[in-house]
Amino acid sequence: GAGVSQSPSNKVTEKGKDVELRCDPISGHTALYWYRQSLGQGLEFLIYFQGNSAPDKSGLPSDRFSAERTGGSVSTLTIQRTQQEDSAVYLCASSLSGRGGGETQYFGPGTRLLVL
Amino acid sequence: DQQVKQNSPSLSVQEGRISILNCDYTNSMFDYFLWYKKYPAEGPTFLISISSIKDKNEDGRFTVFLNKSAKHLSLHIVPSQPGDSAVYFCAASADNAGNMLTFGGGTRLMVKP
Secondary structure, eight states, rough: OOEEEHHHHHHEEEETTTEEEEEHHHHHHHOOEEEEEEEOOEEEEEEEETTTOBBOOOTTOSEEEEEETTTTTTTTEESOOOGGGGGGGEEEEESSSSOTTOOOOEEEEOOOEEOO | OSEEEEOOOOEEEEEOOEEEEEEOOOTOOEEEEEEEOOTTSSEEEEEEEEEETTTTEETTEEEEETTTTEEEEEEEEESOOOOEEEEEEEEOOOOEEEEOOOOOOOOEEEEOO
């Protein structure tokens, strides 16, 4: 498919466990973003990768959250020692260059994370 | 502190009438504004955008209006269709802050047949 894909689509885990969420951006897009949407809330920016530049991690809520992007393509968001407040839909988006304001970001379907 | 606010969590409109969704922002550095539409269990999809140098952008049934002095924008959908029923998110970006988007909390639009 040509769109952004994410896996798994749903993840249920126990408090204290680590989880990894995967994002495959649109081929050729150099910019990749992670957001999360908690219940009843808007989307909250987490982290942004643009080409080979150092990622913008300013939105990560704690040091339990980390993300990497291998080979400029696939990205993995890791949450260590999950807490119940981490339960949310985690959305990945990609855009062509990540430069210039207003560039359209294309979103994946999200991973629904539930921490029990 | 929410930089982008959508004060109406929901809106119900009759099919064929106009839907008006509102959005307010506080950060004067925002220079692009976007509207995304989200269906349940799907990711948001881009709908329409506007640069801060404009005050109106139109695309078919969708028009976005920007009032910079009031830090307010609105999305007009006319005529509204049942398929427009979704959650609409207003988002903003600042060119000097990369391309990350700051989103409002969303407005659930219900278009009744």
